[in-house]
Amino acid sequence: MTQAQEPILTARGLVKRYGRVTALDNADFDLYPGEILAVIGDNGAGKSSLIKAISGAVTPDEGEIRLDGKPIAFKSPMEAREAGIETVYQNLALSPALSIADNMFLGREIRKPGFMGQWLRMLDRPAMEKRARDKLTELGLMTIQNISQAVETLSGGQRQGVAVARAAAFGSKMVIMDEPTAALGVKESRRVLELILDVKKRGLPIVLISHNMPHVFEVADRIHIHRLGRRLAVIDPKQYTMSDAVAFMTGAKAPPEAALAA
Amino acid sequence: MSVETTKASGAQEFEKTLAASDTSVASFDTHSRTPLESIQHRLHKSPAMVPLIILLLSVILFAIVVGGRFFSPFTLTLILQQVAITGMVGIAQTLVVLTAGIDLSVGAIMVLSSVVMGQFAMHYGVPAPVAVAVGLLVGALCGFINGILIARVKLPPFIVTLGTWSIYAAVNFIYSGNETIRSQDLETNAPLLQFFGNSFKVGGAVFTYGVLLMLVMAAIAWYVLNHTAWGRHVYAVGDDPEAAELSGVRVDRMLLAVYTLTGIICAIAGWALIGRIGSVSPQAGQFENINSITAVVIGGTSLFGGRGSILGTIFGALIVGVFALGLRLWGTDPQWTQLSVGALIIVAVGIDQWIRKISA
Numbered sequence: 001m002t003q004a005q006e007p008i009l010t011a012r013g014l015v016k017r018y019g020r021v022t023a024l025d026n027a028d029f030d031l032y033p034g035e036i037l038a039v040i041g042d043n044g045a046g047k048s049s050l051i052k053a054i055s056g057a058v059t060p061d062e063g064e065i066r067l068d069g070k071p072i073a074f075k076s077p078m079e080a081r082e083a084g085i086e087t088v089y090q091n092l093a094l095s096p097a098l099s100i101a102d103n104m105f106l107g108r109e110i111r112k113p114g115f116m117g118q119w120l121r122m123l124d125r126p127a128m129e130k131r132a133r134d135k136l137t138e139l140g141l142m143t144i145q146n147i148s149q150a151v152e153t154l155s156g157g158q159r160q161g162v163a164v165a166r167a168a169a170f171g172s173k174m175v176i177m178d179e180p181t182a183a184l185g186v187k188e189s190r191r192v193l194e195l196i197l198d199v200k201k202r203g204l205p206i207v208l209i210s211h212n213m214p215h216v217f218e219v220a221d222r223i224h225i226h227r228l229g230r231r232l233a234v235i236d237p238k239q240y241t242m243s244d245a246v247a248f249m250t251g252a253k254a255p256p257e258a259a260l261a262a
Numbered sequence: 263m264s265v266e267t268t269k270a271s272g273a274q275e276f277e278k279t280l281a282a283s284d285t286s287v288a289s290f291d292t293h294s295r296t297p298l299e300s301i302q303h304r305l306h307k308s309p310a311m312v313p314l315i316i317l318l319l320s321v322i323l324f325a326i327v328v329g330g331r332f333f334s335p336f337t338l339t340l341i342l343q344q345v346a347i348t349g350m351v352g353i354a355q356t357l358v359v360l361t362a363g364i365d366l367s368v369g370a371i372m373v374l375s376s377v378v379m380g381q382f383a384m385h386y387g388v389p390a391p392v393a394v395a396v397g398l399l400v401g402a403l404c405g406f407i408n409g410i411l412i413a414r415v416k417l418p419p420f421i422v423t424l425g426t427w428s429i430y431a432a433v434n435f436i437y438s439g440n441e442t443i444r445s446q447d448l449e450t451n452a453p454l455l456q457f458f459g460n461s462f463k464v465g466g467a468v469f470t471y472g473v474l475l476m477l478v479m480a481a482i483a484w485y486v487l488n489h490t491a492w493g494r495h496v497y498a499v500g501d502d503p504e505a506a507e508l509s510g511v512r513v514d515r516m517l518l519a520v521y522t523l524t525g526i527i528c529a530i531a532g533w534a535l536i537g538r539i540g541s542v543s544p545q546a547g548q549f550e551n552i553n554s555i556t557a558v559v560i561g562g563t564s565l566f567g568g569r570g571s572i573l574g575t576i577f578g579a580l581i582v583g584v585f586a587l588g589l590r591l592w593g594t595d596p597q598w599t600q601l602s603v604g605a606l607i608i609v610a611v612g613i614d615q616w617i618r619k620i621s622a
Contacts, residue, residue, distance in 0.1 A: 077508055077510070078510045081510060087508075089508055091504070091505065092505070093504070093505040093508035093509050094502075094505055094509075095497065095498040095501040095502055095505055095506060095509070095568070096501055096502065096568070097497055097501045097568040097569050098494060098497055098498060098501065102494050103509075106494065106495075106498055106506070106509040106510065106511065107495075107509045107510025107511055108510065109491035109494065111491070120485075120490075121490040121491065121492070122489050122490065123489055123490060123491060123494070125489075150306070150307075153306075186276075
């Protein structure tokens with residue numbers, strides 16, 4: 001299985017303290033190529049801190065993160081993005097008044113070649129709109145008629161689609177998705193799940209943070225269970241039930257030795 | 263529940279019925295709109311439309327009631343001259359308001375810069391271009407101080423600029439000793455300071471260099487806001503600063519740049535102000551902060567940030583100019599100007615709220 005391969009990203013012994021609270025207590029993490037890894041855990045288990053440490057939003061106090069075997073230390077989400085790690089935040093991080101194309105390229109705009117771009121810093125709108133349209137088409141989202149439409153005129157699922165397309169367009173190593181279905185209705189959730197599988201098909205590994213067990217069990221290849229600031233176990237969703245996972249994550253049941261993290 | 267069956271079907275048990283349901287979830291907006299909705303959408307796309315329509319209507323209105331005296335090239339270009347300063351400061355104010363901020367100190371920065379230019383040229387005997395440069399630097403510094411307090415110390419823009427408005431105005435009076443530099447003295451010693459008061463005629467129309475300067479500044483600001491990454495980031499920061507930050511925009515650096523740039527634009531307006539009134543007076547331009555905010559709001563820029571345009575602000579300034587001159591030529595009490603401007607502000611904000619409630 002995937003385990004035979006080298007992991008894309010590993011974290012060992014991450015520690016993050018906020019005053020007297022220890023959010024991460026020697027946490028480990030592994031992501032393998034081409035997989036969907038779900039991260040589940042109770043509130044306060046340290047999921048967010050773990051994800052933030054990987055996406056560059058917080059710097060861990062101790063521990064080591066390696067991307068493709070090379071140690072990394074991100075000081076901001078920008079640096080993580082430049083390294084190829086894209087994050088779809090729960091609040092999506094889109095600017096409602098800007099167009100779909102402007103949003104997809106926010107912070108990494110394409111400029112016109114030659115004098116106009118170099119000296120007058122003119123944006124290459126046609127190029128950006130074309131790439132945005134291609135990306136949305138690839139992900140089957142091209143029912144969006146007008147790429148210069150403001151994001152605020154889109155529905156929740158469509159916005160999620162734009163955010164996912166942005167991550168898929170620029171993520172060269174991995175995509176992190178934080179609660180992508182939390183704010184969506186049944187139909188829109190289904191669409192987003194299909195989108196996640198599409199991104200996976202294109203070879204990008206995905207870290208999926210979710211509280212929604214049916215969604216996690218449907219799409220995940222492996223499930224990382226986080227408890228009390230550390231990785232408790234990694235389970236295969238085909239061998240355990242949702243109630244097992246919930247029991248492990250809340251401490252009602254101890255996971256079997258085989259699944260325990262080293 | 264068996265995991266295997268759900269895997270095989272590709273959907274959760276409770277989602278089985280979805281296949282039979284309407285599949286239009288990810289498709290976009292094809293339902294027909296009522297005429298009112300189409301107007302709302304059009305306005306949402308080009309927010310400068312409303313002030314443009316109001317501007318045209320008010321010109322037509324005054325052309326009818328006042329007649330040829332109003333609708334002449336001379337009068338119409340006179341309006342341009344009268345709104346040039348407000349237009350320039352309004353451009354600066356637009357940048358700030360787009361970031362969801364406000365700058366109450368713009369008028370004070372403008373006057374202080376003009377006073378510094380005058381004092382340096384007349385009393386320190388430095389060449390006029392150097393005096394102008396020092397004035398621009400003072401403007402930049404004032405804006406930079408606002409920016410540091412807002413972006414780094416994270417104080418609310420309203421409070422910061424309320425404070426610096428008093429401070430810059432007081433510095434202006436203390437430094438100048440409330441002394442006015444006479445027009446004749448400037449003319450003989452530093453005519454460069456009055457440069458933007460020079461004018462040329464095209465038929466009956468009279469254009470000052472100050473008017474041209476405003477138009478050029480508006481064109482540059484329009485280009486930067488719409489066609490550069492920096493300009494899009496101004497909107498993004500005003501729209502949702504957290505989202506902008508996560509998308510890779512350095513929000514505090516952006517705010518610092520916007521307030522500093524505002525200071526520089528105000529200093530340029532201060533230079534043009536000397537040309538407009540001929541002399542250097544610490545008393546001049548007292549109300550430019552309110553005038554510029556009025557132009558911005560009537561111009562359809564949202565005080566909540568992220569929405570609006572430079573064009574709208576110029577139209578907003580022109581609308582006020584048209585009402586002021588039109589009502590005066592009509593022979594009414596000047597208070598009617600105040601009253602109608604007040605009403606326009608409220609109407610503009612009402613329209614902004616309506617446009618924001620747009621739905622796909």
